[in-house]
Amino acid sequence: MILPVYVLGQPVLKKKANEIDKDYPDLGDIIANMWDTMYDAHGVGIAAPQIGLSIRVFVIDTIQVMEDDKREEGIRKVFINAVVVEETGDYWTYEEGCLSIPNIKGDVDRPQKVRIQYMDEHFNKYDEIYEGINARVIQHEYDHIEGILFIEKLKPLKKKLIQRKLKDIKAGNAIADYKIKSVRV
Secondary structure (H helix, E strand, O other): OOOOEEOOOOHHHHOOOEOOOOOOOOHHHHHHHHHHHHHHOOOOEEEHHHHOOOEOEEEEEOHHHOOHHHHHHOOEEEEEEEEEEEEEEEEEEEEEEEOOEEEEEEEEEEEEEEEEEEEOOOOOEEEEEEEHHHHHHHHHHHHHHOOOOHHHHOOHHHHHHHHHHHHHHHOOOOOOOOOEEOOOO
16 A cells, blocks of 8 residues: 655654564555555655654665666665664765655765664564665665654755755645655644
């Protein structure tokens, strides 16, 4: 089921999310709804706070953005109770956007590699290292479960330039080509 994406101004986006266990109610449905919602909005990742749940769950699919000859390097995974253990490598700049901040993009510097411990949807444990675009999407979605939005990582000038647009989104005046839930009822 496609759910509305919570946008800037919704308090759940600024909270550190809670760990869950395998008995969390309707987890399979929640994950299925996250996939549906992400694909409907043309995203490459979505975190549970973006659908209004303050739990440490996110899904990503980078396969869809890989060049044809590199599709096997992409990943499609569920991350539960993730913990970033280490970020290494040179910082690189890449233009990011976010389903919770429609129509805003900006350059974000992130380390090239990330080591992350997490569980999949079957609660199997993993300790893995990702790099490049996979690392970036993981870091972006991980920030969501930590209550951090990508706009907080923008350079001061860019923050100043988008301030009015951000105020509009917070005021409930967001426009997106997917279902959203803003602070305005």
